[in-house]
Amino acid sequence: xxxxPLALRGGVVLPNRxxxxxxxxxxxxxxxxxxxxxxxxxxxxxxxxxxxxxLEAMAVHQSKSGPLLRISDxxxxxxxxxxxxxxxxxxxxxxxxxxxxxxxxSRSGWRQTVDMLSCADLxxxxxxxxxxxxxxxxxGFDGVELHMAHAYTLSxxxxxxxxxxxxxxxxxxxxxxxxxxxIERVRKCVGEDFxxxxxxxxxxxxxxxxxxxxxxxxxxxxxxxxxxxxSLSAGGKFEDARHIDGEPLYPYxxxxxxxxxxxxxxxxxxxxxxxxxxxxxVRAAGLATPIVAAGKIGTRELAEQVLARGQGDLIGMAxxxxxxxxxxxxxQSGREDTxxxxxxxxxxxxxxxxxxxxxxxLWPKSLGAAPDSDDDVxxxxxxxxxxxxxxxxxxxxxxxxxxxxxxEAVYGYELLRxxxxxxxxxxxxxxxxxxxxxxxxxVGGATYRYAIRPYDLAGNRxxxxxxxxVQVPDDFAPGRAPSDGSACVGVRS
Amino acid sequence: xxxxPLALRGGVVLPNRxxxxxxxxxxxxxxxxxxxxxxxxxxxxxxxxxxxxxLEAMAVHQSKSGPLLRISDxxxxxxxxxxxxxxxxxxxxxxxxxxxxxxxxSRSGWRQTVDMLSCADLxxxxxxxxxxxxxxxxxGFDGVELHMAHAYTLSxxxxxxxxxxxxxxxxxxxxxxxxxxxIERVRKCVGEDFxxxxxxxxxxxxxxxxxxxxxxxxxxxxxxxxxxxxSLSAGGKFEDARHIDGEPLYPYxxxxxxxxxxxxxxxxxxxxxxxxxxxxxVRAAGLATPIVAAGKIGTRELAEQVLARGQGDLIGMAxxxxxxxxxxxxxQSGREDTxxxxxxxxxxxxxxxxxxxxxxxLWPKSLGAAPDSDDDVxxxxxxxxxxxxxxxxxxxxxxxxxxxxxxEAVYGYELLRxxxxxxxxxxxxxxxxxxxxxxxxxVGGATYRYAIRPYDLAGNRxxxxxxxxVQVPDDFAPGRAPSDGSACVGVRS
Numbered sequence: 001x002x003x004x005p006l007a008l009r010g011g012v013v014l015p016n017r018x019x020x021x022x023x024x025x026x027x028x029x030x031x032x033x034x035x036x037x038x039x040x041x042x043x044x045x046x047x048x049x050x051x052x053x054x055l056e057a058m059a060v061h062q063s064k065s066g067p068l069l070r071i072s073d074x075x076x077x078x079x080x081x082x083x084x085x086x087x088x089x090x091x092x093x094x095x096x097x098x099x100x101x102x103x104x105x106s107r108s109g110w111r112q113t114v115d116m117l118s119c120a121d122l123x124x125x126x127x128x129x130x131x132x133x134x135x136x137x138x139x140g141f142d143g144v145e146l147h148m149a150h151a152y153t154l155s156x157x158x159x160x161x162x163x164x165x166x167x168x169x170x171x172x173x174x175x176x177x178x179x180x181x182x183i184e185r186v187r188k189c190v191g192e193d194f195x196x197x198x199x200x201x202x203x204x205x206x207x208x209x210x211x212x213x214x215x216x217x218x219x220x221x222x223x224x225x226x227x228x229x230x231s232l233s234a235g236g237k238f239e240d241a242r243h244i245d246g247e248p249l250y251p252y253x254x255x256x257x258x259x260x261x262x263x264x265x266x267x268x269x270x271x272x273x274x275x276x277x278x279x280x281x282v283r284a285a286g287l288a289t290p291i292v293a294a295g296k297i298g299t300r301e302l303a304e305q306v307l308a309r310g311q312g313d314l315i316g317m318a319x320x321x322x323x324x325x326x327x328x329x330x331x332q333s334g335r336e337d338t339x340x341x342x343x344x345x346x347x348x349x350x351x352x353x354x355x356x357x358x359x360x361x362l363w364p365k366s367l368g369a370a371p372d373s374d375d376d377v378x379x380x381x382x383x384x385x386x387x388x389x390x391x392x393x394x395x396x397x398x399x400x401x402x403x404x405x406x407x408e409a410v411y412g413y414e415l416l417r418x419x420x421x422x423x424x425x426x427x428x429x430x431x432x433x434x435x436x437x438x439x440x441x442x443v444g445g446a447t448y449r450y451a452i453r454p455y456d457l458a459g460n461r462x463x464x465x466x467x468x469x470v471q472v473p474d475d476f477a478p479g480r481a482p483s484d485g486s487a488c489v490g491v492r493s
Numbered sequence: 494x495x496x497x498p499l500a501l502r503g504g505v506v507l508p509n510r511x512x513x514x515x516x517x518x519x520x521x522x523x524x525x526x527x528x529x530x531x532x533x534x535x536x537x538x539x540x541x542x543x544x545x546x547x548l549e550a551m552a553v554h555q556s557k558s559g560p561l562l563r564i565s566d567x568x569x570x571x572x573x574x575x576x577x578x579x580x581x582x583x584x585x586x587x588x589x590x591x592x593x594x595x596x597x598x599s600r601s602g603w604r605q606t607v608d609m610l611s612c613a614d615l616x617x618x619x620x621x622x623x624x625x626x627x628x629x630x631x632x633g634f635d636g637v638e639l640h641m642a643h644a645y646t647l648s649x650x651x652x653x654x655x656x657x658x659x660x661x662x663x664x665x666x667x668x669x670x671x672x673x674x675x676i677e678r679v680r681k682c683v684g685e686d687f688x689x690x691x692x693x694x695x696x697x698x699x700x701x702x703x704x705x706x707x708x709x710x711x712x713x714x715x716x717x718x719x720x721x722x723x724s725l726s727a728g729g730k731f732e733d734a735r736h737i738d739g740e741p742l743y744p745y746x747x748x749x750x751x752x753x754x755x756x757x758x759x760x761x762x763x764x765x766x767x768x769x770x771x772x773x774x775v776r777a778a779g780l781a782t783p784i785v786a787a788g789k790i791g792t793r794e795l796a797e798q799v800l801a802r803g804q805g806d807l808i809g810m811a812x813x814x815x816x817x818x819x820x821x822x823x824x825q826s827g828r829e830d831t832x833x834x835x836x837x838x839x840x841x842x843x844x845x846x847x848x849x850x851x852x853x854x855l856w857p858k859s860l861g862a863a864p865d866s867d868d869d870v871x872x873x874x875x876x877x878x879x880x881x882x883x884x885x886x887x888x889x890x891x892x893x894x895x896x897x898x899x900x901e902a903v904y905g906y907e908l909l910r911x912x913x914x915x916x917x918x919x920x921x922x923x924x925x926x927x928x929x930x931x932x933x934x935x936v937g938g939a940t941y942r943y944a945i946r947p948y949d950l951a952g953n954r955x956x957x958x959x960x961x962x963v964q965v966p967d968d969f970a971p972g973r974a975p976s977d978g979s980a981c982v983g984v985r986s
Contacts, residue, residue: 160758167887167888170887170888170889170933171887171888171889171933171934171935172888172933172934172935172936173888173889173935173936173937173965174887174888175888176888176936176937177888177968180937180968180969181969183969184969205748206748207733207747207748207750207751208751208758209748209758210758211758211759211760211763212760213758213759213760214758214934217934217936217939218936220936220939221936221937221938224938225969240700240733240748254700255698255699255700255702255733255748255749256748257700258700258701265653265701265702265703265704265706265707266704266706267704267705267706267770270704273766277760394660394663394664394667395660395663395664395665395666395667395669395670396663396664396666440663440664440665441664441665441707441710442664442665442666443665443666443669443710443711443713443714444666444669444673444714445714445717446710446713472666475670475673476673476674476676476677476718
């Protein structure tokens with residue numbers, strides 16, 4: 001299923017169902033032009049084989065911002081056209097830019113909201129989207145994605161907190177009015193044979209925000225307006241952002257940011273119930289519009305399950321592809337076991353929140369990019385073995401092991417965990433420099449089984465160690481004397 | 494299924510699977526004694542037939558607070574014993590008090606956190622829970638529920654944001670340590686034949702909080718400690734509470750409060766994916782401990798589905814039973830169609846947030862309580878009919894109708910909505926004094942079908958009007974001239 005091509009309009013066929021959603025990189029300058037870092041990042045993604053590579057959001061207008069690509073003027077066309085060509089040369093996937101309009105924010109924490117916009121402002125937004133989409137086509141991109149998600153202008157119109165009192169706010173249809181005008185204008189500017197997708201949030205994840213209950217009719221309405229796909233995200237709003245004195249308000253820093261990029265604390269596929277509700281509503285309305293599901297989907301098994309269950313038609317993977325851009329190629333060639341797996345530790349998210357360039361913490365520090373190796377020699381444990389040992393203390397299991405060796409370099413270690421007697425599943429990825437892992441997610445009275453294997457730059461796995469079983473003591477077993485807080489250290493100092 | 498009894502320990506059998514979860518009422522005084530208002534509220538609930546009536550949280554300690562029941566001293570026993578007897582006399586359900594420990598808060602917004610507690614404080618919490626549970630047994634209650642949910646002490650220990658650095662914080666097992674000590678102490682105080690349940694949150698719904706991924710092992714650990722049921726809530730935390738100057742910080746006022754009591758903006762059964770994950774984990778651990786699922790479950794159909802799908806073993810319904818305490822009796826006697834249905838408008842939640850007594854907005858103002866009528870004469874439309882009409886404007890459908898009449902009183906109107914040609918489903922309940930409803934959840938290009946019927950104090954339904962079909966115009970149909978924002982009224986004044 002995941003490698004079944006998907007045809008959009010105009011003869012554009014996605015070679016597979018894997019989508020790289022737009023992801024902030026902070027690699028560009030404030031001038032908005034494509035630079036070397038951007039070219040390296042996206043050609044690497046394209047080479048990995050994703051069916052659709054969506055370039056990070058680029059502004060349709062001239063408003064000041066931090067590092068951000070722009071498509072707001074013909075001056076940006078040559079650089080973008082070159083980038084499109086390089087991506088096409090690098091891999092089989094189609095390449096769409098995501099185009100964005102955002103409102104003003106200031107370092108005081110003030111931000112412009114949709115109810116401050118005049119009629120002329122609305123017209124300008126519509127025009128800017130149309131012109132930008134037309135430029136996208138001229139650049140040689142295969143289609144364009146309209147950003148209607150997170151904390152940005154069109155998402156704020158769709159929001160249940162849209163405070164406009166005219167025909168652009170209040171009712172669901174009014175909240176849809178500007179997004180629909182934009183779609184109408186974009187279609188007029190790009191013609192009938194150019195794919196136009198949209199990304200919006202299936203759940204705002206903020207107080208008073210909308211949920212899948214509104215997202216379902218919104219998706220139906222957007223699909224009816226002739227979109228070629230609907231890509232779902234969640235949260236990422238300004239309303240619950242944490243303001244740092246002297247810095248502009250930044251979305252993704254609140255709870256809704258957690259929901260946008262679910263961390264290791266979240267179940268895999270954390271936002272799938274939303275995607276399922278939306279997909280069902282679109283199908284019930286008789287529309288075949290493909291839906292992109294996203295949110296901590298990192299394994300082929302889960303991706304195939306999403307497709308099989310009809311929770312979505314395309315799989316968005318941002319952090320997983322940042323960790324290993326070659327996932328599509330590896331899956332397709334039956335080398336799933338060489339994928340370097342994202343740990344969803346959200347170091348990338350934290351870098352972005354701190355206005356730093358976004359990299360993956362798993363990447364070798366010496367490279368500053370995902371490694372690109374064709375080596376096929378797997379790492380090895382020392383002759384005496386890995387000597388995997390465990391120590392239980394303070395409700396934690398501390399695992400230690402010996403360093404493996406490799407002909408190129410040991411990139412990291414993959415830790416598997418299972419219940420006693422149960423199957424071992426991927427539990428964590430650990431950077432090669434570390435030879436220890438502390439598991440704080442155990443409970444007393446239970447026995448856990450661990451095993452570990454090393455991997456190299458190409459993802460080749462060394463041998464899995466024999467499994468060790470670790471029993472966590474139960475201080476509270478019935479009949480046993482209570483610990484009476486003997487380990488209490490009292491008030492914090 | 495819903496009327497299959499469930500045996501807990503000590504010969505305590507719940508006659509059905511419907512649970513009234515603990516719900517704040519603000520009916521008591523600050524002295525903590527049971528008063529007339531409390532007696533009226535809970536005997537009314539008991540009369541309705543819920544299998545388990547959990548009384549609102551009562552404090553195990555003397556700490557100052559607003560209106561709150563207390564069980565922190567033997568002086569409270571006579572009043573509570575009388576309340577237990579009255580509830581037993583009124584209905585077939587079992588009656589448990591929920592017992593709570595909370596930390597200090599001040600009007601400045603400051604609040605005590607778990608890392609400020611000394612070892613002696615922890616010991617005192619453990620002792621206070623044990624003594625309160627023993628009192629609960631002495632009062633003649635059928636069991637006791639330990640409050641480990643929302644913003645209160647034991648929940649804050651379970652929290653992923655627990656900042657203690659000793660054996661009571663950090664790892665999952667350490668976060669469980671104080672709750673487990675409390676369970677152990679309570680069991681010792683109440684004996685082996687007295688049911689003890691717990692309520693905790695399956696998802697904290699705050700930034701950095703835990704999700705079902707931690708709730709599953711927490712539930713397993715609590716169940717292994719010998720609890721008789723695990724009742725799941727969500728959110729309701731201090732961390733995202735909105736501070737009102739001069740008022741103490743109050744939980745439920747942030748996004749996590751929305752998730753705790755999902756409003757009309759949420760899908761029915763909004764928190765069921767959490768309950769399902771937890772129930773599965775408890776079963777996988779070989780434990781039969783019943784799980785209470787809750788969160789916008791208001792219909793028999795959904796309740797039965799939860800049981801059939803194994804998403805829970807008991808159904809918690811707070812707001813639904815506030816709106817109509819007789820739901821259990823009505824369901825059991827095949828009179829589902831006389832249930833007065835909660836609209837999840839959360840007026841009750843807003844009253845609580847504003848430190849006002851909690852009532853249901855659907856109740857007749859003249860009564861100040863859920864009506865209690867055995868009348869069986871249904872309301873009637875006037876001879877000329879209800880004259881249900883619709884007008885579409887500004888993306889809204891405005892419905893109007895004529896007043897019905899009844900031998901007692903028209904209590905309200907039940908509005909049904911469906912897609913054109915689709916089945917009509919309950920959509921809203923409207924108070925009897927109103928003869929209009931504005932539907933802002935429609936989209937252009939779609940046709941909606943509406944019908945309405947009146948109901949009286951006993952919930953008897955009058956005739957359903959003939960359905961009317963309403964088409965919402967599509968300003969954005971392909972080929973149609975755009976509206977060009979002609980209805981824009983510009984910047985807010």
